Each structure stands twice: as structure tokens, then as C-alpha cells.
Amino acid sequence: MGNQLPNITIIDQDHAISKAIGEFFPDSCHKLCFWHISRNAHSHLGNLNENVDFHALFHKCMQGYEFEIEFEKTWENDK
Numbered sequence: 001m002g003n004q005l006p007n008i009t010i011i012d013q014d015h016a017i018s019k020a021i022g023e024f025f026p027d028s029c030h031k032l033c034f035w036h037i038s039r040n041a042h043s044h045l046g047n048l049n050e051n052v053d054f055h056a057l058f059h060k061c062m063q064g065y066e067f068e069i070e071f072e073k074t075w076e077n078d079k
Helices: 015-024 034-044 046-050 052-062 068-078
Strands: 008-011 029-032
Touching: 008 015, 015 029, 029 034, 034 052, 046 052, 052 068
Parallel strands: 008 029
Antiparallel strands: none
């Protein structure tokens, strides 16, 4: 990495990896992998998976937000 720490790390939901990244890269922003989130959501949302409006809102909220508050504002405004 050219002696530079990563600004962002994208991981799955492995708690050990998350803890290690927090320890070794404390200033790095941790993000969960979009593929893992989508796969997990699909298996837990049941009939909502068939709702086109929900599906569009879910994907809109999952993309492009650096901070949780941005996600929450979009979710509240669009639902």
C-alpha cells in the first residue's frame, strides 16, 4: 500500500476481522460488503423482496452514504 493506511475497508460480517481492522487501522472507515448485505437482506425480508418500491429504496439507501445519518434521512424521507 505504499506505506499508506487505507481510508476505507470493505469487509463481510466477520467480527474478528472487524475487530482487527479497528485495532490496526483505527482511522479507516469500515463498510460492509454490499453483496453480503444484499444476500443477507434477501434471505430475511421474505415478501418485501417482491415489492419493487421497497427494493428500489433499499438499494438507494445502500449506495453512496458515508454516514449513518445520511442513510437514515433518505430512509425516512422516501418510505
